[in-house]
Amino acid sequence: MADIFIVDDQGPEATAMLQALYSRSDESARKHLEMVKERGSAKFMESYYVGYGHASIGDCGTTTLFVEGLSILACKAVQDNPLYSGQESSTRYIDFSKQPIIDPIATDASKAILDKWMDFYLGALEPLEAYLKTQFPIGEGEKERVWQNAIKARSFDILRGFLPAGITSQLAWTTNLRQAADKLHLLRHHPLAEVREIADGCLAELRKSYPSSFGHKDYPETEAYLARTAFKTNYLDADFFGADQPDLSFSTTVDNAVLEAKELDVIEGRPQRTNLPRYLDGYGQYTCTFDLDYGSYRDLQRHRNGICRIPLLTGERGFHGWYLDELPGDLRTQAEALVAEQYAAIAALDACAEDKQYLYPLGAKVRCQTVYSLPQMIYVIELRSQNTVHSTLREVMHWMHAEMIKHHPRLTLHTDLQASKFDVKRGTQTIVKREQMDA
Template sequence: MFTHQAEEFTDDEALVLRRYFTNLDRPVFALTNLPEVVKGALFARYSRSAKSLRRLFLDEFAVDLELTADVGTDAGVGLERAEKLYDKVFVEYGDDSVAQLGGVHLACEQASNILTKLLEWGRLASYLEQSTRYIPYDARVNGRFRYYRDPEVLASRLGARYVGDMDDLFDTYSSLLPVLGDHFRRVYPKHADDSDFVYRQSIRAKSFDALRGLLPAAAQSNVGIYGSGQAYEALLLRLRAHPLPEARAYADDMLHELRKVIPSFLKRVDVPDRGGAWSNYLATNRSAMSEVAERLFDGRVDSEGDAAVRLVDWDPEAETKMIAAMLAPHTHLSDATLLAEVAAMGADDRRAVVAAYVGQRSNRRHKPGRGLERVNYRFEVVADYGAFRDLQRHRMMTIEWQNLTPHHGYLRPAEVDDAGAAAEYDRAMATSAGLHDLLARQFPDRASYAVALAYRVRFVMNLNAREAMHLTELRSAPQGHVSYRVVAQQMHRAIAEQAGHRLVAEMMSYVDHGSGVELERLEAERRAEARRGAAAE
């Protein structure tokens, strides 16, 4: 049983503390009703003080507390003191870890599907993005479809063409939604046990999935971000260095709003010799690399054929190293000794180690330990941009991608053919490619807006076996979109067959190599309805 020594407070002190701490008598508690800068400054001071956090708050932050304030909140408590501490620790001393101690929930709306990938690039924050599986794009808002309109493009001679072609893509999407809906209702009749709501939601999701490729990358989405001051600083520095005007303008809006909440965390972003110099460094390097690549390869494009996933790099000795890493925490042997011992092991002993390490996984969320991180793979993938958007969210791996263009062709779902909509789909793809080629001549950094999500993009993924297990098991699930299910399945096969890492592949026991399910969201909708019913009861 865990024992601890309770801290003692006077009645007046307790009255103050109860507003800001979830308990006063246990060693684990949360902070509430405090500005992020105060929370961060408290923890920064905490690391250099022998006092408890609650005592530190009383002695150094609550001295200017307005006791007549609302008991529920007091956003001004210790704020001036916290700001001064940040000025000293963060700005003067450069202690970057201080900026990890406070966070903000930030809503980022009306961002293009190009910008959303830039927003979600960092590893240090958490993101939730509006899904094309649940949100239709057939309605106009104030008379306009939801796509990004770049001011310079609209003011140019291409402005009318841009709006006309974009509207045409959205009109095609809108007109085909009922066509695909009717098709799916014919192919997948409603089950007697399913409610109208569950069936309708499943048909809608199936239709949205089949037609999301018609949407251009300019289609706007909403992203929710939770991140620390350090994560936001890194994000803003990248956006301010990016050639896309939308990214730079969005960074200014983000900085303006974040400074209302965590001003001290972001003081360096636009200081010329600090954040300005960092952004200039990123922008200069990007420009230099683009120039040298253009000089060396003169815009050459590789033809892909039907290839989707290639395993381009792996370690032949990976399984030996992985088993040694699994054993290391349970021995007192050096890495060199363990490698030699494992190399001399028979197949049965190796398999016994792996079996013990993996244990009995009753679901895919039961993950083995970090021994799998000794194994690394590099995959080159060419997939439709819609699939890339889903795979890019796995930020624990290293993922980098090339510009979105029509050069690698597009994928047309079989359901579109079955519904008799192939001709309309192909016409929309031609419209998208034509607009891209026009924009590329005058606005090369904005041409990707015109490219429909069905077009393929090339990207590379460097990831260890632990992350590969998470990605392949999650993204091969039967209810997932077929375009990324195929990628996950081919990755798993390449690990087993091309790399020859059978032990690694066998650990990924929840990878699903089936053809999927008829209505991907049906089971999920049934479960959701059952939970709603149980809650109502």
């Protein structure tokens, strides 16, 4: 009978080494664990790690980094990794009105732009909540606290469009040691100075905690290459697309005749909450190009499988109309004038496009492109079409659904195709003590 046990009371490096020794020793990890406890993890690592010869040992030890006071732009840079696991502050549930804002341009003109965005955000919160309460009155049997939370969440949904991308947030990143080293090595060459500083800061902390795992040698040729390709590695900008690129574009390399001939029993009749098997990745990809506000792009980027590059945040695509449509008349008039004024002021600044991103609002439209396999497409469409998802992203998911059905008429899809509506259940999607929710 197999001997099964758990080791979760050792540091990441020692745990990694315990796993790695399976490839070099037939002794039980129980014996190696005794050695760790007798000698200490540092001595144990000194004895074994250097001579192992494989970077993969770093895959076996995990750690969690907490980064606070970084811009939303920097959050996206850290999370731009198919192996990222972690969490970030949500603009849909948290009042960002008191958060500091990072301004790399640091002029009177740039400060004035940021102040105007925040003045509108602050001034609109109370009247918008009052307006929404008239539009969505509390229903019979609904709890007051839950309804209030749902109204507040709806307000944040709308007003997040006017938050500048330089607003600060916080994130947690759970990663294995090798992935941390690889990702941070790339981020040291990021176009944003803030991101480069975060990379250096994370590496400094990791070297202090795990000296045996972060003594990697740098090669000048590699560093030069990473510096030369840094912009393309990190941003998708308008130059990537042709002048005749339509606002909506869908293409696929998946041959439906072949797919149905071989996999009809797999793609048809799939029950809800069940993923397609991963081997279907081999049938090809789907490339979707569309406009989306930067705030909802952030939600889409959370799906790490496939390709969803970070768009360069500019004013070229305009401002998403949904954020204006949801405001009462007087606030809408004020918001329309503000957006026009702010976009012109940002364009007039003497600064590079990368730094101007900090001043554009999350409601700014960006051109996005996703490249997914069949299982990835289905997963994203079904999850991000649910009513609790932001309306602007749901609209894109509904378009993707229609394209998939057009290309694969016998494919089972459990997409929520109902129009977006206010749902008091949004008020339960929070993290509080149970007795507070019961009140």
